Amino acid sequence: MFNRKFFVIASLFLCVVGFWLISSATVAECADKYALRIAHVVSTSDPMHEGALWLKKRVEELTNGGLQITVYPDGQLGGTDDQLEQARVGANVASIADAARLAEIVRSIGVLDMPYMTNSYEEARKVVMSDFFKEWTKQLEEHGYKVLAFNWYQGARHVATRNIPVKIPADLKGVKIRTTGSRVWQATVRAMGASPVSLEWAEVYPGLQQGVIDGCEAQYPAIYGARLYEVVKYISETGHFHLLSPLVVGINWFNSLPQDYQNILMEVAAEAGDYASQLTLKRIDDYKSEMVNSGVTILEVDTTHFREATAPLYEELGYTEERKIINDFLNQ
Incomplete structure (x- = not known):
């Protein structure tokens, strides 16, 4: 018993x-399974970081904590290329990337980062929200990527130099300018008259400090957040393109989410992109004022010379058709 x-x-x-x-x-x-790490290379003071935090809060609210999000700034999960590769192979990583990098996979997307393709944030946003651009980004899914939203505006990109005032392309002759390794950006910097040097963003400050590079091309929030005003004397407002960035995850990870989580993530990613973009627009003047107070000279530039110098790139890189599509769309 x-x-x-x-x-x-x-x-x-x-x-x-x-x-x-x-x-x-x-x-x-x-x-x-239902955890996401959002990674980027800019600082915690950047509007992109604040947009990511806003997304985290909103998604966790709408999913009742079912989808947990952690944000990793300052390249903590590696450079943007590393982040994208992690996403592609199935890691629960989202990267705030750029069109030029994605153009290495789907070429048409790169037209967004071609020099002087758009003249303002409003134009650039209108393009990325169009049906034809969404069709281009959808092609990334065949290669392992899912674009959650493409409307994260980081600002117009300008040329910042250690000790060389730049007003015309000839001023950049022999000047080593940091950019990414993408074909579009390398070709743009070269056409503007400089010698492009590929470096991760985290390496730009010491690269300028040590004279490895003479300058970089970047947007105001990134220049300010990385404290580059401590190692550059001039910022020339070339505005060669408006950096509207995508938030990208791996398609396999995305498809592993319940359908309602997918819908929430897509919707909130676009809302967070608009939120971050408005922060960027509001703060640019403050960034400029603080850098001027730190001793940086900001040069207004007649962009005509740079437009003329870079115009042949559309034919050289095979973007004449995409350029026409966008120009026709914007002129409707």
Whole structure:
């Protein structure tokens, strides 16, 4: 009798323990599956970081904590290329990337980062929200990527130099300017008259400090956030393109989410992009004022010379058709 009683109690105990282990494993599995790490290379003072934090808060509210988000600034998960590769192979990583990098996969997307393709944030946003541009980004899914939103505005990109005032392309002759390794940006910097040097963003400050590079091309929030005003004397407002960035995840990870989570993430990513963009627009004048107070000279530039110098790139890089599509769309 005692043995039978013991057996029953022991069996019940094992059942409870087994159920608890299975439940715990299931919870842990779900927690891993429904977690996202948003990565970028700019500082915590940048509007992109604040947009990512806004997205985190809103998604966690709408999913009742079912999709947990952590934000990693300052290249903590590697450079943008590293982040994109992690996403492609299935990691739960989202990257605030750029059109020029994605153009290495779907060429048409790169037209957004061609020199002087758009003249303002409003024009650039109108392009990325169009049906034809969304069709281009959809092609990325065949290569392992899912664009959640493409409306994260980081600002117009300008040329910042250690000690060389730049007003015309000839001023950039022999000047080493940091840019990314993408074909579009390398070709643009070269056409503007400089020698392009590919460096990760985290390497720009020491590169300028040590004279490895003479300058860089970047937007005001990034220049300010990286404290480059401590190592450059001039910023020339070339405004060679408006950096409207995508938030990108891996398609396999995205497809692993429940449908309602997918919908929430897509919707909130676009809302967060607009939120971050408005912060960018509001703060640019403040960034400029603070850098001028720190000793930086900001030069107004007649962009005509740079437009003429870079215009042949559309034919050279095969973007004449995409350029016509966008110009026709904007002129409707």
